Amino acid sequence: MFNGRSLVVGVALALFSLAGVADSALQWETEILHLLKHDCGSCHGMTLRGGLGPSLLPERLKLFTQEQLAATILHGRPGTPMPPWKPFLTEQEALWLAGLLKKGIKP
């Protein structure tokens, strides 16, 4: 199963050591990963294999650039159920999430 806690800790630690970011950054990363798992997950599946929305696994996302994915996250896809997440995520946060998804989050 998706071990949320160790993933959050792992990702957060990795970023912490890379960039030496402050606690507040850890906070938003944790929140975004929670959002990804539970709110994105309600359509894309908690393991991101897809549901009403398509799979968000790296095999499929390699069709898109990180910037394209970030734009889809922020602005949604008109005509589909994908809503714009701009009210809740900054451009920087969307890019970070897009990069993470392209790399793959190990379930």
Add this chain to the structure above:
Amino acid sequence: MRLIFIGLLLISSIGQAADCLPRGTGDLGIIIERAAGSVQVVDTTHRKALFRVEGLGDLSHASAVYSRDARYAYVFGRDGGLSKVDLLCGMLVKRVVQGGNSIGGAISQDGRLIAVSNYEPGGVKVFSAETLELVANIPATKTPEGKGSKTVGLVDAPGQRFVFSLYDTDEVWVADMSDPKSPKLTQFKEAGRHPYDGLITPDGRYYIAGLFGEDGLTLLDLWHIDKGPTRILSHYGKGEQQLPVYKMPHLEGWAVAGDLAFLPAIGHYEVLVVNRSNWQPAGTVPVYGQPVFAMAQPDGRQIWVNFAFPNNDTIQVIDTETLKVIKTLKPGKGALHMEFAPRGEEVWISIRDEDRVKIFDTTTLEQIGSLPVDKPSGIFFTSRAHKIGL
């Protein structure tokens, strides 16, 4: 075969089956633990957990139906898993992975068949309720890209039928399972743009599908199936900017009070009210967010509504006489699902982000208890066993 048997034994032991309980199941239920892939078996009279049953796979979107003896729950998981859980023994009896990506299921009128609808590969598969062996496969219409249409809104109907909708190809199908091995299909094309979920009235007469691709809903009268589907409430929200939908509404259950029925609008912060005698609009109730579930108490006196992200910390209660919100509750973040006690004196509400199910008195609207449950989502009580469409 032997390997499968050993596998089942192993799974059972994970469930830590205690001695089976010599009791009735009428006041029992299950609560989905969506992140852990487990369910808790609960006793609603004593408000306590009896068992935790593990190993049900990805339950991030899960639902359940009951055998007619109300001893077994059939749980439909996101990963295509169909699990049969014994409530009295707290045990996973059997689990099959029947599709790539499933969305829900139904039990037939006679209790012998379990149908599962799939996003992938699309279509419906029908299983023996006893053994979970495949009985029939009903593939969906292919989209121009060659994939089977995502299949949603599956319900049981009288006459040993299943009714469901095809999201990508805008269809409603009726499958007559009188001869289980060769389903007789009635297929309605152009039944409405992108049906996303469906329900059936408690008498089993009307099937209603919500539409994502246009305003309105599709109505099929199963007493006069030859007339085909018609559109109802097709002008709700007309001229208004649609709001983004951060979680699709669910039409499970049927919120009926007297002559009125209550349905979640999509893209609008409203509950729609419709007159059941002629299917004409009877008003809208402005609410706090995009409704996900609008559920009537068993007595029809009040409708309880929960909401999509980012308003999913709130529950509103609507008075069905005045059509006004009489109470706004803040039970906690991630208020995902509600289930009423069989006669409606209390309602259990899953609060995902607090790992707790909170119990409210439906008369005083006060919290009267709670249970620890890991990331709870769907709550399903055994009183569903004898209701059409649940």
